[in-house]
Amino acid sequence: MEKIYSLRAEIFKALSHPIRLKIVECVSKEEKSVGEIVKYVEAEASNVSRHLALLRKAGILSDRKEGLNIYYCLEIPCVMEFFSCVNKVVKTRLELNRDMLKKI
């Protein structure tokens, strides 16, 4: 398997967790401190910290230190364009479920 497919897969893997998707949404408009992100996603700080590190390592977020705070922002804004397509897939799946329900 050519390496390029693995490199691409890593980006999708970085986006394949609900907390990480919520983090991406949180920082998509403007940078946010870790504290703000933790409040937004409603998860344990240490857990969020790991997800942030993973997103940074994948190249999706970048960070900046200022005093005690660390601010994260979306490094690759085009990632946001994924969501309308993903919502389309999700919608189709939910509609299929609804149609199956009708048949019961």
Add this chain to the structure above:
Amino acid sequence: MEKIYSLRAEIFKALSHPIRLKIVECVSKEEKSVGEIVKYVEAEASNVSRHLALLRKAGILSDRKEGLNIYYCLEIPCVMEFFSCVNKVVKTRLELNRDMLKKI
């Protein structure tokens, strides 16, 4: 965590494996039989079969049976638009690696 983030994450998870990305590429232009896909991705048939099932379950591929063969095709063409953005991230990462290399 709202359910919608988990549903979205499942789509990304389905795309987060090199073999599955190669499968998506393989069937993106026209439907292909499992045999053709197996040749294209150069992996074990049983392995490819499981990846195909996963992509179908996620709603990304659909399948059609004809005689002994099963044909898969891309159900959600907009997925292909992800790749130019993903390549951008990959390129940035590779450039960072190159720049680090220069400093050694």
Add this chain to the structure above:
DNA sequence: GTACTATTTGATAACATTACCAATTAATCA
């Protein structure tokens, strides 16, 4: 120096994913 706050890291246990080989199903045809 101590105290305080923000964030990350270590250790670990629970859980999920993957590849492999063998066995199975399903369709076709002689």
Add this chain to the structure above:
DNA sequence: TGATTAATTGGTAATGTTATCAAATAGTAC
């Protein structure tokens, strides 16, 4: 019927991911 081909499924061991709690780091202010 049995043989052949295409594809999937069962079992399993190896590997990877995640959440949690405690501990550590790093910056600020006194």
